[in-house]
Amino acid sequence: MPSVDDIRTALARVIDPELRASIVELGMVRSIDAHENGVVDVTVSLTTPGCPIRNHFQTSVVKEAKTVEGVTHVNVTFDVLSDTEKQGLQQKLGRSGGLPSGALAQVANVICVGSGKGGVGKSSVTANLAAALTAEGKKVGVLDADVWGYSIPRMFGLGGQRPPVSATRKILPLEAGGVKVMSIGFFVEEDSAVVWRGPMLHKALTQFLEDVDWGELDYLLVDLPPGTGDVSMTLAQLLPQAQFLIVTTPQATAQKVARRAAEMATKVNLEIGGIVENMSGFATPTGERYAIFGEGGGQELADELDVPLFGKVPLTMPLREQADAGVPLVATDPDDPAAQAIRSVARGIIAITPTQPIALQMAPEEPAATLPIVESKPKPKGMSLPMA
CATH class of the missing domain: 3.30.300.130 (Fe-S cluster assembly (FSCA))
Incomplete structure (x- = not known):
């Protein structure tokens, strides 16, 4: 025997x-x-x-x-x-933690940061807003849902790193400056193109919400891709209690495009929390201000939607420099005009949001096979997030 x-x-x-x-x-x-x-x-x-x-x-x-x-x-x-x-x-x-039932059971507020078009500084606003909320004593996480233009890892200095997996087979977010961060950029070669199909997209976002150990958070900020496509609709389906924060520039054209994002949010029953006007003039190091993109677009959109304009964030050289350096400006120079404006936005958001978890419920989804969710180059086909 x-x-x-x-x-x-x-x-x-x-x-x-x-x-x-x-x-x-x-x-x-x-x-x-x-x-x-x-x-x-x-x-x-x-x-x-x-x-x-x-x-x-x-x-x-x-x-x-x-x-x-x-x-x-x-x-x-x-x-x-x-x-x-x-x-x-x-x-x-040597690991602690573990989730209660429901991956977002300890998350008080989910805020989706979106825009009608690209190039308005939405990711920069997200990263700095996370740092500003953290500076206010809040527990904050950032989910980079901009799967085609993922830039959050670089803005937090986390490029090239891969999140660990807990004993309960939950992905543990990486942390920078006290902010928990999760992005598709952690699972592909840096600067590689990610090719998505609709079902893959839905399954990936579901995993980022269900299979990541977010733990206790006051705010989970979701950096959306620009436009009104699949990501926004999927998140609206999965997170019906989330609020939508619209980022626009003062330019009339940008404001009109942002209006379409607001219309999308209304159609899928996402509550619009407010507006942030980014690039609200260029502030020079000597204090001069130039309205490069015009004036008033953010306020006009806020008035039209009957929501608050949380702040007007000027474009400053340190704001761009710190995004490339991998540390949000709010954390390095809170007295910079852009940092001050973003901290004002953070305080406005705190004023209108609850402080206790609201027991977010993930909406049910159709049964689906386990990933692969991502096809990318140069990664081999069949790649999947490290779930087990």
Whole structure:
């Protein structure tokens, strides 16, 4: 009859690809039963019922167990670690945390930052607004949903890094300046093009909301791509309690395009929280101001929609420089005119939003196969976020 100890030693060679440790060391081997006819029954405990690398464990356990003398056949069954066992696993890995039921259960406010057109500085506003809210003592996260023009990682100095995965198989956001950050840019080669299909887009955004351990947040800022396409509609479906913050420039043309984004928000029942007028004149280092993009577009849009104009953010040289440097201007020079304006925006948002979690409910979605969600170059086809 095969030796149980020998089988356990063999199974120590089965590595969890995400936690990067042996399933024996992790305590995932629930039981091993060896029979005189050479049949072995192994029970493996998973961290989640729908673990997508279950087949990896199935194949690897059979392969390694069969290397033991006398083993003729291997049956593999699965169960799920209890909450207490998961906590013990987290301690063993030196990781803390873990989500309650519902990935956004501890998030008080979700604010989608959007614009009708590109080039209005929406991502810069998002990054600096996150820093400003953090400076006000708030817990803040940023989800970079601009999958085609992801720039948030660079603005927070996080380019080239990859988020870790917790013992409960949740992605842990990277942090910069106290802000939790998640972006598709963490999962593709820097500057590579991301090619999306509609179902992939929906599934990816769902994963960024459900499978990321956001923890307790006062604000989750979602940096939308420009326009009124799939991302905005998907997020409206998934997060019906979110508010929409529209970024525009003073230019009449930009204001009219932003009006279309507002119309989209209304059609999908997203509440419009207010307007931010960005590039509201160029402020020189000597204090002079030039209305390069005209005047009044932000206020006109706010009046038309009957929502507040939270602030008029001037374009300054340090604002651009700090975006490239990877540290939001608000954190490095809070006295800069642009930083002061954004801090005013943050205080306005705080004034109209609740301070306690509102138990955001993810809207149900159609059953879908586990990702791949991304096809990109030079990454090989079939790439997926590291969910398990």
